[in-house]
Amino acid sequence: MLMTLDLATMLSLSAVLTGMAAALLLATWRAAGRPDWLAAWAGFCSLGALATLLYAQRGRVPEPLLTFGATPLYALGWALFWAGARRLRGAGLAWPWVLLPPLLWVLACAGLPPLRAHAELRAALRRDLVRRPAAARRAGGAAAARQSRAAPRCARARPADPAARPRPAGPRRARPGRPARSPSAASSSWPPP
Incomplete structure (x- = not known):
């Protein structure tokens, strides 16, 4: 007997x-010193989970809740993913660009009744809202790759001698169940066995 879902x-x-x-991203965010890009990616997963749960209830919930609730949440989630990627690379972030895709979706669906009535048109708009920023990201990524290749190779290389790498000042944080080590003890035990 074949089981189907x-x-x-x-x-x-x-x-x-x-x-x-x-939840894992939030735990990592807390343990890693609260970098904002991890928070953005946790928000992406949270909004995606909520939107997917709403889509799972299709037929049980009113269609306007999916159109004006689930899809903008999903678009906002993808915008947060993009924002997190920009912050991870160290690039600046303009919050209006993050809020633009869900805002465009709501304005298009509220202002155009034929779009609200036809699922195929909504799917095409949803696809374009995701595809256009992705193409812009690819173009920006290609420019960054060209710029990275233009830098001399030696400028990006790590020092070959591990002792030449800068070490943080002060005692290292102790892991649970292990005593803290001083910087001198850490440098004297290099390389590890």
Whole structure:
């Protein structure tokens, strides 16, 4: 006997896994000193899980809740993913660009009744809202790669001697169950056995 799963079950399972990824990212964010890019990626997973749960309830919840609730949440989640990637690279971030995709979606669906009535048109708009920023990211990434290749190779190389690498000042943080080591003890035990 072949067991089959319906779409709602698959989407619910996907939402649970995405929620677990959000929890792991939040735990990592807290342990890593609260970098903002990890918080943005945790927000991406959280909003994606919530939007997927709403999509799993299609047929049980009103269609406007999916159109004006789930899809803007999903678009905002992807915008947070993009924002986190920019922050990870050290690039600046303009918050209006993060809020633009969900805002465009709501304005298009509220202002154009034919778009609200036809799922195919909404799918095309949703695809374009994701595809256009992705193409811009690829173009920006290609420019950054060209700039990186233009830098001399020796400027990017790490020092060959491990003792030449700068070490943080002060005692190292102790791991649970291990005593803290001083910087002198850390440098005297290099290389590790």
